[in-house]
């Protein structure tokens with residue numbers, strides 16, 4: 001446990017960084033991948049299994065939890081850590097992004113967002129103040145600013161409007177934040193793929209001052225090349241002594257490319273969601289367990305993987321579980337994918353420490369070109 005929120009930069013290799021974030025509920029080694037626990041659970045996983053994969057922090061979600069079971073209820077029950085039996089750090093997103101992607105109807109005004117719940121059709125409001133308060137009630141170690149993330153492609157004028165609104169909301173979020181030892185709030189850089197807008201957004205957020213800075217507004221349809229080129233001119237102007245969190249990213253090769261461009265933290269539904277759609281991620285690429293070619297295959301998913309799925313089960317068995325829609329299939333594939341993502345991050349942390357990150361990247365891509373896995 002620690003009493004102050006802080007980021008230690010432990011080493012660098014090129015633009016790649018090795019660090020450690022200290023929070024009220026413990027430390028997070030970076031580069032870090034944060035599994036997503038949308039409705040206070042990482043789907044198909046027990047919390048102790050999530051910890052066993054190596055995850056040191058997971059994500060909760062303001063949008064889902066405010067609708068059901070309600071932030072007040074979770075607060076009364078002792079907060080999200082107790083509610084979901086996870087005693088390590090939790091980061092909660094501010095809900096704005098989920099409103100735009102999930103709610104039936106929504107109206108954005110200067111004050112915030114009014115939306116209709118996708119669950120019961122009732123109307124709700126989310127503002128920088130109410131989002132920040134809900135995240136406090138959830139007792140999140142890391143709170144995200146309330147922002148507006150425009151879908152891409154979008155005209156520069158639209159991207160600028162969303163960025164300027166998000167910067168005004170960032171100041172309101174900061175003013176509503178309750179400073180407590182070990183708890184931090186991250187600003188979210190917006191600006192689409194526009195260099196000048198990204199630079200202005202970083203400038204405005206660092207003027208307000210946060211414990212960390214997220215790069216939002218990406219992984220929304222711009223493609224990997226534009227995402228990487230945006231990182232190329234955004235991370236260099238971000239504070240070096242604070243964590244950088246790229247939101248919603250991503251596939252394994254996205255993670256490697258973004259770490260190489262100076263990103264420290266990531267979250268994505270991909271490893272858990274694809275675990276439920278029978279897609280397994282391995283060091284040699286992805287494997288679709290619905291494919292009949294696995295029907296008689298006695299080999300594990302990945303001979304080199306040490307997860308319970310690869311140690312004890314064959315592809316033939318995983319194919320069987322997939323075809324029969326057995327719950328164990330979801331559990332094993334989710335566990336494998338989260339384990340693989342954590343192994344990938346651990347490998348990058350070691351490579352940066354040993355200053356062999358360039359070789360890590362070469363080996364990572366070479367393995368994936370072999371195909372036929």
Ligand SMILES: Nc1nc2c(CCNCC3CCCCC3)c3[nH]c(NCCc4ccccc4)nc3cc2c(=O)[nH]1
Pocket residue numbers: 036037038059060061093094095096097144147148149188215216217218219220247248249250267268269270
């Ligand atoms: N505030 C905020 N959040 C963003 C998010 C949500 C990050 N995940 C939260 C997490 C909380 C718990 C519930 C789940 C979500 C993003 N996700 C993506 N791409 C995802 C692209 C993607 C990747 C794989 C599958 C589907 C979609 N771009 C994002 C941009 C922003 C942004 O600017 N502002």
